[in-house]
Amino acid sequence: MKKIGIIGSGIVAKTLGAGFISHGYEVMLGTRDETKLSDWLAKEGEQAKVGSFNKVASFGDILVLAVKGTAAIAAIELIDSNLLSGKIIIDATNPIADAAPENGVLQFFTDQNGSLMEKLQSTFPEVNFVKAFSSVGSASMVNPSFESKPSMFICGNDETAKAKVANIVELFGWEVEDMGGAEAARAIEPLCMLWCIPGFTKNQWTHAFKLLK
Numbered sequence: 001m002k003k004i005g006i007i008g009s010g011i012v013a014k015t016l017g018a019g020f021i022s023h024g025y026e027v028m029l030g031t032r033d034e035t036k037l038s039d040w041l042a043k044e045g046e047q048a049k050v051g052s053f054n055k056v057a058s059f060g061d062i063l064v065l066a067v068k069g070t071a072a073i074a075a076i077e078l079i080d081s082n083l084l085s086g087k088i089i090i091d092a093t094n095p096i097a098d099a100a101p102e103n104g105v106l107q108f109f110t111d112q113n114g115s116l117m118e119k120l121q122s123t124f125p126e127v128n129f130v131k132a133f134s135s136v137g138s139a140s141m142v143n144p145s146f147e148s149k150p151s152m153f154i155c156g157n158d159e160t161a162k163a164k165v166a167n168i169v170e171l172f173g174w175e176v177e178d179m180g181g182a183e184a185a186r187a188i189e190p191l192c193m194l195w196c197i198p199g200f201t202k203n204q205w206t207h208a209f210k211l212l213k
């Protein structure tokens with residue numbers, strides 16, 4: 001059985017974890033405090049596991065990064081680097097600053113000529129990062145229900161890694177839009193800001209993006 005390791009214990013980690021299990025994968029969620037995942041573990045059954053970030057990194061054929069953006073680098077630094085060499089990490093994070101949104105617009109700690117995924121890629125060059133799942137709410141990440149398939153924008157430097165992630169994104173019910181190398185994360189990550197504006201200003205949280213062609 002294919003194995004996915006998810007670095008994270010929040011709503012994104014739990015949702016994607018349940019999604020992978022529903023699609024036939026074995027999943028381990030990673031946290032610094034395993035007690036906080038006992039409910040998720042009990043709910044998801046035999047294919048669900050919980051462990052330290054190191055255990056998750058050695059468990060997963062493919063990893064997902066689903067931690068607070070400000071802690072993304074610190075979280076991966078907790079993992080032995082020899083467990084990361086050549087690994088694919090699906091990067092669902094966003095560089096959301098701790099400051100409050102301004103008129104519904106999230107504040108980022110990156111600027112427009114950089115992105116969190118590029119920082120991750122340059123800090124951990126042995127990893128193949130692929131951006132995905134960052135610009136939609138957790139409720140629609142797996143098997144989204146819209147009139148037509150929504151678009152998932154992905155990017156990353158390694159074509160083989162991107163092809164594997166594209167297969168997962170399609171399995172989860174999305175149309176894949178490959179935007180190119182890691183630099184494209186400069187455009188993909190701010191879609192999270194755009195996605196959240198109707199949420200903060202009108203309490204609308206159920207939309208997704210589609211690239212019309």
Ligand SMILES: NC(=O)c1ccc[n+]([C@@H]2O[C@H](COP(=O)([O-])OP(=O)(O)OC[C@H]3O[C@@H](n4cnc5c(N)ncnc54)[C@H](OP(=O)(O)O)[C@@H]3O)[C@@H](O)[C@H]2O)c1
Nearest residue numbers: 008009010011012031032066067068069071093094137138
């Ligand atoms: N919420 C959504 O709908 C949504 C949608 C798209 C993308 N995203 C992005 O997905 C990511 C996860 O979001 P979330 O809402 O599920 O969770 P979150 O509350 O943003 O993050 C929780 C996770 O961050 C980890 N963390 C926090 N501080 C840490 C530190 N100093 N060192 C290591 N790990 C640390 C926690 O680890 P421990 O378990 O060890 O405490 C926990 O696993 C974020 O980057 C977010 O922007 C969220």
